[in-house]
Amino acid sequence: MEKFGSAFSIVLIAILVPWIIKRLPYFKQPDVVARKALKAKLPTWVRQTETLILLIFACALTVLFFQIEQYVHEVIHPQSQFLNPRGPTSSLDFFFLMIEALAPCMLALPLSMILANVVAWSIPAIRNVENSLMAEGVAGYNWKDLNMGLLKFAAIVVPISLVAAFISLRNL
Numbered sequence: 828m829e830k831f832g833s834a835f836s837i838v839l840i841a842i843l844v845p846w847i848i849k850r851l852p853y854f855k856q857p858d859v860v861a862r863k864a865l866k867a868k869l870p871t872w873v874r875q876t877e878t879l880i881l882l883i884f885a886c887a888l889t890v891l892f893f894q895i896e897q898y899v900h901e902v903i904h905p906q907s908q909f910l911n912p913r914g915p916t917s918s919l920d921f922f923f924l925m926i927e928a929l930a931p932c933m934l935a936l937p938l939s940m941i942l943a944n945v946v947a948w949s950i951p952a953i954r955n956v957e958n959s960l961m962a963e964g965v966a967g968y969n970w971k972d973l974n975m976g977l978l979k980f981a982a983i984v985v986p987i988s989l990v991a992a993f994i995s996l997r998n999l
Contacts, residue, residue, distance in 0.1 A: 888935035930992035937981035
């Protein structure tokens with residue numbers, strides 16, 4: 828019964844978090860709505876290429892950070908197995924196990940977004956399409972503002988992810 832409750836809570840979180848995020852006042856601001864509408868004007872091939880680049884960086888960085896976390900876990904807890912496949916023994920163990928499993932993903936996301944932007948911008952065809960949209964003059968839709976937003980996002984998420992990973996590693 829406890830496994831069902833854990834699975835149900837994970838599904839509930841996976842549904843509620845995006846729903847809550849979409850309803851945050853930030854995403855209803857006129858400039859954010861305008862940037863989103865402008866981004867929707869991008870040709871499909873540009874959006875797919877940018878998404879593919881982002882996925883490649885996200886997967887590569889997640890694997891890298893996961894291996895680093897596994898190494899640190901082995902140094903701190905040489906007697907226990909990383910992400911114990913037998914399952915946690917208590918709900919608190921499950922909580923720390925979930926943080927330990929998700930921390931590399933949280934850490935990789937903002938960094939992969941920044942790297943994907945740099946790589947996409949270095950492709951002349953994509954840069955030309957993006958420049959044509961940026962010429963429409965929507966506030967905040969330019970190379971500098973978009974990347975500064977990602978850097979601010981990374982400045983918040985990366986330290987939180989590192990602290991969460993360290994706490995989870997210390998408590999397992």
